Amino acid sequence: MTTATALPPEYVRIATDPATEPFWNAAKDERLVAPKCARCGHFRLPPTPFCPECRSTDVEWVELSGQATVFSFAVVHGFPGLPDITLVPVVVDLPDAPGARLVSNVIDVAPDDVYIGMPLHVTFGPISDGWKLPLFRSVPA
Structure with a gap:
């Protein structure tokens, strides 16, 4: 049985700026x-320097x-240099942040078991340069 995984840490690099750090x-x-x-209460992901609803630059970071x-997903068999890897990239809805969606990966699940x-x-996985990447696992029934 194939299990979805994340890319090895050395394949993932991020760049930060004041809006994303x-x-x-x-x-x-x-x-x-x-x-x-902080003005109108609109959540936004990915982070942006200003609110797309009211254009305010006032922001508060809320812990979720x-x-x-799962809002949407795909199953990817193989990656350049990693032909045997299976990835399940997802767009997730975050109930604690209405309207915000995050792109990530589902791991440790059979791809055929993933559904909208x-x-x-x-969960968090290590990536390059000491950073960590948010990843997601299925919640047991």
């Missing part, structure tokens, strides 16, 4: 956060529970 610093501490407009559901609406919980 709080997200990545929280991930390094194994916390999932989302930016919320780590619960999520599947409950997930965040």
Whole structure:
């Protein structure tokens, strides 16, 4: 049986800027956060320098529970240089941050078992340069 996995850490690199650094610093501490407009309350992921609803630059970072559901997904067999890897990239809904969606990977699950609406919980995997990447696992029934 094939199991979905994440890319090896050396294949994943990130770049931070003032708008995204709080997200990545929280991930390094194994916390999932989302930016919320301090003026109108709109959540946004990926993080942006201003609110797409009201254009305010006032932001508060809210710690989330780590619960999520699959909004969309794909199954990818093989990756350049890694022909035997199986990835399941997902777009997840975050119930603690209405309207915000995050792109990540589901790991440790058979790709055929992934479905829209599947409950997930965040975990964190190491990547290059000491950072950590939010990943998701299925929630047991």
